[in-house]
Amino acid sequence: MLSLNRCCFLKCRGDGTRSRASQWRGAAAGRPVVVRCGSRRIGEGNGRGMAMESAHEEVEVLMDPKSTVGGGVEDTYGEDRASEDQLVTPWTVSVASGYSLLRDPRHNKGLAFTGKERDSHYLRGLLPPVVVSQELQEKKLMHNLRQYKVPLQRYMAMMDLQERNERLFYKLLIDNVEELLPVVYTPTVGEACQKYGSIFRRPQGLYISLKEKGKILEVLRNWPERNIQVIVVTDGERILGLGDLGCQGMGIPVGKLSLYTALGGLRPSACLPITIDVGTNNEQLLKDEFYIGLRQRRANGQEYADLLHEFMCAVKQNYGEKVLIQFEDFANHNAFDLLAKYSKTHLVFNDDIQGTASVVLAGLVAALNLVGGTLAEHTYLFLGAGEAGTGIAELIALEMSRQTNAPIEECRKKIWLVDSKGLIVSSRKTSLQHFKKPWAHEHEPISNLLGAVQAIKPTVLIGTSGVGRTFTKDVVEAMSSFNERPIILALSNPTSQSECTAEEAYTWSKGRAIFASGSPFDPVEYAGKIFVPGQANNAYIFPGFGLGLVISGAIRVHDDMLLAASEALAQQVTQENFDKGLIYPPFTNIRKISAKIAANVAAKAYELGLASHLPRPENLVKYAESCMYSPNYRSYR
Incomplete structure (x- = not known):
């Protein structure tokens, strides 16, 4: 049986990721392969189809913890129950080397790979001999981040970490949320968007421009994940208070979805940032040699409406009824129209209109004390x-x-x-x-x-x-x-x-x-x-609000859900907070706050008959907490 010369491992994912057969057929070069998850044989073949019978040597399999097939990674954290989707293929196969594993941000652990893992996954010699804990990695990175005096440098360092080691990025953000929230989101993300073309390194998310008109469904299928639960989309016309930043507004969906995971516990692989590029009216950007978007004035009217309609239909066709589409930083004239037009046919949410309203109402209710x-x-x-x-x-x-x-x-x-x-x-x-x-x-x-x-x-x-x-x-x-x-x-x-x-x-x-x-x-x-x-x-509201929609399987957003979210947030302000003049709780407790908001929102979805995940869990707060993504490293077999 093929051992791939001990330079490759078979990676078996259970998160809805679809690998093209050519990715592993080429490496197998027609030789027989058996794919196993733990002790269970789940397929065999020769790179041209799963049909071969003979086997002499088995290949170690690296399992993703979200797989519904038992096996390779010990998942002791109880996460992602809400995000399980039994309709997607629970595993796919690709061939990669240990060297590639170190460059896979979802599975890379850097120096935290144990000696046993280094042997099992062909990492021996590719790392220095020391083995360190995730906690020590976190300590070192926070020390390094604090050396930067310019906020944009911290932002770029965090984005590099996200591209290199996903779990460590979220571990850092969750454990140091009050210090790092202004780095990955406002106010630093505003400067990042203004300079996005200059600091652009690796693309994050999908860019859908007027050039893709008529092909948007095909573009969505180019994204490797299939089980998407939340999309944050912008057209870049009104980024924060900075105006039209065109394609460079992508920093906002990327930042928002980082917070969906860190603060609300949604899986990173279930989040998709998208920028709709219809041009920009920002003359400075149009003349900027480093601008990454379409160099034309912004489309509007029927041309704009047709592109957005194709996008909305393609999202529903590709990801289903329950995917949450969050509109972000659209100009007033489009924001209200899009929300009104699609709120009856899609699960849509505008954070600028509805999320802001919910968090401010919570503050006012708390201020009455x-x-x-x-x-x-x-x-x-x-x-x-x-x-x-x-x-x-x-x-x-x-x-x-x-x-x-x-x-x-x-x-x-x-x-x-x-x-x-x-x-x-x-x-x-x-x-x-x-x-x-x-x-x-x-x-x-x-x-x-x-x-x-x-x-x-x-x-x-x-x-x-x-x-x-x-x-x-x-x-x-x-x-x-x-x-x-x-x-x-x-x-x-x-x-x-x-x-x-x-x-x-x-x-x-x-x-x-x-x-x-x-x-x-x-x-x-x-x-x-x-x-x-x-x-x-x-950030107090939308991560927990989105989690509540996901765990209930909501198919529409109702105003009463926004009121439920406000009520839950206002209830988290303590007398100690009031004594300091605060009308919001500290961000250090944000995950517990998000779980209570999610429970309130989910309860309202069940009450209104808009929930599809049945039966309703007995304790929605505990259920919400159990569904949250954990950034702690997994143990690989």
């Missing part, structure tokens, strides 16, 4: 009336309506929005975009934020404008003049676009503001007291 009253007893003023602002406003109104049994139209009257032209009022209704019209209330026109604050006298001021330093000293002082504890949420990302800094909010309010921002700020000392600013980061 500090300021008193109910949601309906407060008055809200937004600076910014785009997808984030109107999405938050609508979810607040929906929760008010649920609590008071009042019509949602009445609840909306407690919420006011200011856009670039001033306060949104009834006299402007004919010229407003459709998503702004519900917020056009009776009032005289006011052209600026300060005038609106003085006239409306809100108890809550929320910034979603994408324009930095718009909460001026006059605005914050006005808020403080008629509120004992003004709630000020400066949510725009990245940090440079925040409506005000934490230091400004606390100083100008004389330490009375309840403050949270979209990007992180350091603690502030004022009048001898340390204030710890909260972060209204979508």
